[in-house]
Amino acid sequence: AQTVTQSQPEMSVQEAETVTLSCTYDTSESDYYLFWYKQPPSRQMILVIRQEAYKQQNATENRFSVNFQKAAKSFSLKISDSQLGDAAMYFCASGAQKLVFGQGTRLTINP
Amino acid sequence: GAVVSQHPSWVICKSGTSVKIECRSLDFQATTMFWYRQFPKQSLMLMATSNEGSKATYEQGVEKDKFLINHASLTLSTLTVTSAHPEDSSFYICSARGGLTGNTEAFFGQGTRLTVV
Numbered sequence: 001a002q003t004v005t006q007s008q009p010e011m012s013v014q015e016a017e018t019v020t021l022s023c024t025y026d027t028s029e030s031d032y033y034l035f036w037y038k039q040p041p042s043r044q045m046i047l048v049i050r051q052e053a054y055k056q057q058n059a060t061e062n063r064f065s066v067n068f069q070k071a072a073k074s075f076s077l078k079i080s081d082s083q084l085g086d087a088a089m090y091f092c093a094s095g096a097q098k099l100v101f102g103q104g105t106r107l108t109i110n111p
Numbered sequence: 112g113a114v115v116s117q118h119p120s121w122v123i124c125k126s127g128t129s130v131k132i133e134c135r136s137l138d139f140q141a142t143t144m145f146w147y148r149q150f151p152k153q154s155l156m157l158m159a160t161s162n163e164g165s166k167a168t169y170e171q172g173v174e175k176d177k178f179l180i181n182h183a184s185l186t187l188s189t190l191t192v193t194s195a196h197p198e199d200s201s202f203y204i205c206s207a208r209g210g211l212t213g214n215t216e217a218f219f220g221q222g223t224r225l226t227v228v
Binding site for chain 2 (some may be wrong): 019042044045046047050088091097099100101102103104
């Protein structure tokens with residue numbers, strides 16, 4: 001069975017600073033993908049970043065980057081230059097066909 | 112990105128009645144659709160996976176006779192909550208993918224808040 005664990009229920013960061021959200025996973029699949037999704041108060045799920053497990057290079061999307069440690073089954077998200085609009089619930093997810101989500105981390109941005 | 116439209120956004124129904132939620136992919140063909148349930152301040156729990164033209168695959172613990180899923184076309188999947196009870200009140204989210212695996216992005220609908228009174 002797949003599991004995804006986010007050990008930080010809440011995080012806060014000062015505007016313009018950098019914050020890292022943690023995620024660990026466990027899977028028996030050999031070929032899988034990892035995702036970070038953002039869920040703002042509207043509850044619309046928004047893809048932040050995606051990582052193919054077979055790629056060693058860490059994915060980056062503008063201010064968002066990941067630290068993918070395959071052996072450790074770790075997939076953390078780094079948000080640089082935090083902005084007020086980054087405030088949301090962040091979910092880590094893992095899977096090939098279907099996705100399993102972590103418990104989520106609520107990120108607060110302090111002005 | 113592609114658009115997935117979920118309807119209705121919210122619905123209130125009486126206990127014992129059935130409610131149908133629609134999920135449409137507007138600008139791509141959704142080979143696979145997923146239905147999730149999300150309780151307040153909790154994560155998304157996968158209920159079932161459906162591939163167009165075949166029966167849905169339900170996750171363990173999800174009552175298939177209560178949560179009827181139909182994926183009759185490549186752009187539409189429906190979730191019907193039959194004989195709804197207050198404990199079925201929740202936020203339901205659909206997701207659609209154009210391919211079979213995670214190499215194609217899954218897009219999410221805006222969700223449906225169901226309240227059973």
